[in-house]
Amino acid sequence: MLDPLPEIGPAVVTYAAAECDSVPELVGSILRELETLAVKLFPDWLPEGEKLDGPGGGGMAAARVLAMRMATGTRHFGPFLAELAAHAIQHRDPFALGLRSTRSRAFPAEVRAAGLARVVGAAFRRCEVALVVHVPEKLSSHGETVLVAGCEWLAHQSGMGVWLVGPEVKRVETVHLKVPEAVARLAAELPPSETPVEILRVPPLRGEPARYSEVEQAVEKALFDCPWAHGREWNQTYASTDSLFVTIRTDLMWAREKCVVELDGPEHRTAAKAEMDRLRDRRLERDGFAVLRFTNEQVLDDLPAVLRRIKEFLLGRRLGLNEGAG
Template identity: 35%
Template sequence: MWWQEAIRAGKVRRVFGVDHGDLDALMEIDAPDSPIVVGLRPPEFDTHARTIVDLIAGELQNAVLNLYPTWLPGSDLTTDRSSLGVAAAVALARRMSKQTAAYSPFVVDLARSAASNTQPRSDYSTEVRLSGLADLLRRSYGRDEIIIVVTADNEVTDCDAAIGAAAEWLAHAGRLTVWLIGHEFDQLTRIPRIDLHRMRRPADRSTRATTAMQPGTITLTPIAGRPAANSPAEQLLERALTHETWADERVWNRGIDGLDLLAQTIRVDLQWRHERVVVEIDGADHRAAPKYAADRLRDNLLQIAGHLVLRYTNERVLDDVGAVVAELREVVHTRRRKADR
């Protein structure tokens, strides 16, 4: 695969010859030998290396807490974060810490916080946090490699030193790869470059709309079968659906079965397969013209195949998740009755 040529754990590379479509396709790959992809668009103003490092560490910590209990040993027995008591979670974390390079008190504290739905302590060094979080991400995904992909819309002349320093620190502390994508980072000549033009393949693309990130935000490879760890809206909707018996057959972040689209993948946020109900949870970036058009194309393909597509904004879910659940209940029940005839 084209991306394997640019994985350098502990190193930073300026990467050329890839575009948003390539990166989106890489983020969609669901295979043990594929990397975990963390997309980052740095803040546009007042950017310092510490600001970028703290942003990544904070967002990864939130993601790891949302992925609990997948990073604990034996977590394959359950995906219900409430099924483990605090004492049991702490005991599992202590046992796991004997087999990992992560700092044991930090891992135990994260397990305690996740099990009790409280905030973890904040007195650990950023290096301890980043190293531990990277290790727990690898355990959650069952993958070895993590790539932080940094993109920008314009040249980053005013903050190039900060971005370069932050990238090098993150790569070293987390034993991960950092890519600086495109000519926006040309001035960082001390960082080696790698050209992937010859390795790009159109067949590697997915039909998910290209990502247009907001400054100061990250994206994260979804885990098939779970709500996105960096999406508060998906996390809230999942908590609301947990106690709804009619929603038991829901499937998060998996591809649609039975589509013949030249082997291209359509992965959707949430679906009920038997009823052919698809739910997408959209951020503000979906209102931009390119992404809006790509969404309509996906929706048309799904509707032609007999699926009903419902779209909700993040704000709608976060503001009134009860109303969203009620609407989904009615739609799923209606489609279920028709499918069972």
């Protein structure tokens, strides 16, 4: 329901909350996760950040300069942004990955909350950010009080919209969302997930492979050296007039050749997800697209075979396009 959102929507971050003993503990946990996310999203939130060298090449100093320049005339707080950019550059160095810089954490929690929210929004080119907090099952009365108070603090201090989903909690108005019948039916059939839930997650950035996906990163690394792979677009949205799929996010697309490549993780093996994929693929095929699906195992076990299949299809489509043009 949240991916992909319209262009006017906020950047959405999902957080799997755990019961905490105090508000500072909860807030600290969320801010640490947001800082880790900001580092992973670098340099998408810093203009010209992709040109910076590593720590040994003056990159940290240059990152601070670019961050201060970015903050000029915007809502960003320059000193915090500069330290966060330097921290991100530090973690580009494989020898520095084990280091845990605390300089950006020297700022008050209020500054970190507002600064991190703005950075995440900048990475997704969105003006606003929403934090979707999954409420734990069987939350104690004290844990519920802490969760609500912490979320209220975050909403006030960070400027993010904070949405609680799951079991109802006190002091928060409950809104029941009406979803399309087909989506509700399929969701009800989903079995409990056996894969560990990530604490913090965001949709992939448009135009590049998801940074948390080993499979997407491996495919892009291989395609980068393939001349025939030109024209590829990662994680783009395709507009559809279908009432169920207003927009569709594709893993990998060649728009001219009308080829979509989907890389399926274990969640696609459930009956409900498989049915949703079938409906989605049918919508694309009605619009002239071909959908090639590969499992994560296929990609990791025999990437050359996956690339050959994609190459054969693309070259065949291009031959047909060229003959049609002639």
